[in-house]
Amino acid sequence: MKKPIGIFDSGVGGLTVYRAIRSAFPEEDLIYFGDTARVPYGPKSPNTIIEYSVQNARFLLQQGIKTMIVACNTSSSVAIPYLRQLTDIPIIGVIDPGSEVAVRSSVSGKIGVIGTEGTVRSEAYSKAIKLHKPEAQVFSKACPLFVPLVEEGWQDHAVAKHVVRDYLFSMLELDIDTLVLGCTHYPLLSHVIQDYMGNSVKLVDSADAITLHLRSLLPPEHDGRPGKDNFYVSDNEDKFASIGGRILNNPMRNLRRVRLFESWFID
Amino acid sequence: MKKPIGIFDSGVGGLTVYRAIRSAFPEEDLIYFGDTARVPYGPKSPNTIIEYSVQNARFLLQQGIKTMIVACNTSSSVAIPYLRQLTDIPIIGVIDPGSEVAVRSSVSGKIGVIGTEGTVRSEAYSKAIKLHKPEAQVFSKACPLFVPLVEEGWQDHAVAKHVVRDYLFSMLELDIDTLVLGCTHYPLLSHVIQDYMGNSVKLVDSADAITLHLRSLLPPEHDGRPGKDNFYVSDNEDKFASIGGRILNNPMRNLRRVRLFESWFID
Numbered sequence: 001m002k003k004p005i006g007i008f009d010s011g012v013g014g015l016t017v018y019r020a021i022r023s024a025f026p027e028e029d030l031i032y033f034g035d036t037a038r039v040p041y042g043p044k045s046p047n048t049i050i051e052y053s054v055q056n057a058r059f060l061l062q063q064g065i066k067t068m069i070v071a072c073n074t075s076s077s078v079a080i081p082y083l084r085q086l087t088d089i090p091i092i093g094v095i096d097p098g099s100e101v102a103v104r105s106s107v108s109g110k111i112g113v114i115g116t117e118g119t120v121r122s123e124a125y126s127k128a129i130k131l132h133k134p135e136a137q138v139f140s141k142a143c144p145l146f147v148p149l150v151e152e153g154w155q156d157h158a159v160a161k162h163v164v165r166d167y168l169f170s171m172l173e174l175d176i177d178t179l180v181l182g183c184t185h186y187p188l189l190s191h192v193i194q195d196y197m198g199n200s201v202k203l204v205d206s207a208d209a210i211t212l213h214l215r216s217l218l219p220p221e222h223d224g225r226p227g228k229d230n231f232y233v234s235d236n237e238d239k240f241a242s243i244g245g246r247i248l249n250n251p252m253r254n255l256r257r258v259r260l261f262e263s264w265f266i267d
Numbered sequence: 268m269k270k271p272i273g274i275f276d277s278g279v280g281g282l283t284v285y286r287a288i289r290s291a292f293p294e295e296d297l298i299y300f301g302d303t304a305r306v307p308y309g310p311k312s313p314n315t316i317i318e319y320s321v322q323n324a325r326f327l328l329q330q331g332i333k334t335m336i337v338a339c340n341t342s343s344s345v346a347i348p349y350l351r352q353l354t355d356i357p358i359i360g361v362i363d364p365g366s367e368v369a370v371r372s373s374v375s376g377k378i379g380v381i382g383t384e385g386t387v388r389s390e391a392y393s394k395a396i397k398l399h400k401p402e403a404q405v406f407s408k409a410c411p412l413f414v415p416l417v418e419e420g421w422q423d424h425a426v427a428k429h430v431v432r433d434y435l436f437s438m439l440e441l442d443i444d445t446l447v448l449g450c451t452h453y454p455l456l457s458h459v460i461q462d463y464m465g466n467s468v469k470l471v472d473s474a475d476a477i478t479l480h481l482r483s484l485l486p487p488e489h490d491g492r493p494g495k496d497n498f499y500v501s502d503n504e505d506k507f508a509s510i511g512g513r514i515l516n517n518p519m520r521n522l523r524r525v526r527l528f529e530s531w532f533i534d
Contacts (some may be wrong), residue, residue, distance in 0.1 A: 035316050043418065047306050048502045054368050145426075148415040151310065159412075159433060162426050235315045 002028035006060035007069040012240055014071030015247040019212065020207035027221040029203035029228040031063050038149050039106035041074040049118055051080035054086065059258065061087055067218060069210060070094065073183045077124035097209035098180050099128035105202045106171035106178040108115050109133060112171050113140045115182030116147065125182055133228055139174050143167045150185045155192065164192050172197065180204045204229025222264060231255040269488055271296035272338040273327035278306035279507055280451035282514040283337030288481065289472035296489040296495040298330050304501035308341040309383025316385055320346035321353065326525065327355055333464035337361065337478060340450050341383050344391035353392065357484060364476035366446050372469045373445040376400060379438050380407045382449030382516050383414065392449055406441050410434045417452045424457065431459050446470045464470060498522040
């Protein structure tokens with residue numbers, strides 16, 4: 001019996017990673033979990049992001065996965081060491097693969113990183129990039145409105161251009177040659193970002209980076225049976241199916257809601 | 268011993284309600300709960316909003332409150348009947364008071380309502396307004412980007428004007444004379460909204476409406492002792508204190524974090 005690969009994200013954005021993995025590994029069984037009841041993670045505190053990530057990971061581990069992909073950049077930037085304490089299976093976040101691709105892509109060593117507040121505050125990309133290339137110059141910028149813009153479906157709207165310009169005009173002057181899209185939602189804005197930054201800047205998409213990494217790690221399944229797709233969300237199945245179907249270019253099947261048992265207590 | 272008034276919201280926006288109540292009831296003890304670990308509620312499903320609201324209400328009830336204010340429009344629009352099952356104390360949402368003020372304010376009977384997806388989808392304002400004035404015409408519009416704009420502190424930014432124009436240009440043509448700000452964050456954008464809609468349109472702010480309602484319900488405390496302020500949040504105390512302090516025009520004291528006990532299960 002095949003064991004599945006588990007993937008989690010704070011919401012629908014990680015489906016850009018799912019799509020890339022599905023296309024590179026057509027015979028793998030995949031399980032996706034999107035925490036749509038508590039999205040977004042970006043503005044939340046490290047402790048809360050770690051708690052949520054541990055809960056999501058426990059759920060995927062209960063499904064008997066063989067590898068875990070943390071598709072959420074915010075989770076990847078703070079929670080991976082805590083997830084490693086839960087299990088011995090390989091856990092792959094988006095930060096390391098994205099940083100490796102960025103370092104390989106950059107000639108000048110001037111690399112931009114955009115992400116949520118949580119990701120930028122953690123400096124995870126900056127540290128990972130400098131591990132591979134200590135002389136690199138890394139310029140980071142949090143872009144908190146990009147996620148709600150994408151969730152609103154406004155990626156082709158004039159407001160998207162306006163917001164991209166406002167967040168990135170300082171990046172333009174820094175003469176970077178590579179820009180890491182450090183949030184799984186951002187590839188859905190990549191045409192606007194590329195237009196604004198110009199073609200001399202190479203955009204690095206976590207989804208491609210993680211797929212390359214996974215290929216080096218995992219002997220691919222070849223049993224002639226197409227891989228199964230399984231999706232779980234904590235809220236809003238219909239909205240997830242609608243946005244997700246567009247990202248995957250396919251109607252979503254095998255989508256179920258997972259619920260939380262919870263109660264408040266004073267810390 | 269005075270019993271406190273409890274107020275909850277999905278995050279920091281309900282402090283516009285808190286501020287109005289504090290100013291009208293200087294001797295009342297107040298307890299505020301902001302669910303910053305799971306904000307925003309607007310895009311989430313009715314079931315999830317009800318679950319979260321019930322948990323928040325239980326927490327406030329444990330603190331021995333005498334009245335509960337649901338400062339969150341999204342919660343008010345779907346969760347109040349479920350909260351009433353938990354207790355016999357008065358529970359006041361923002362929908363009814365806001366609707367009453369709107370009906371009194373409107374001469375033409377053409378009333379606009381803006382709010383989150385959850386609030387608009389529920390049609391709660393439309394139903395409440397027509398209860399008071401069956402011949403009223405109510406035009407609703409969800410404005411999902413207003414909350415992240417305010418959370419980002421961009422209420423005076425050119426992007427805010429751009430987004431306001433995009434959401435409200437269809438409202439302009441409808442010749443309304445009253446516009447309900449059906450989300451506690453929106454009063455922080457009221458200058459931009461008023462500029463765009465023009466001075467012939469009266470804006471209705473939930474905070475004022477709920478204070479009027481509370482005054483008719485509650486014999487005010489007069490014991491000569493200033494009321495105590497107590498704030499609880501589920502995440503990000505520092506960010507809450509910083510944005511909240513600006514809303515209240517005072518540094519925040521007595522702010523504590525409340526945590527959740529939770530684990531996933533498949534529904």
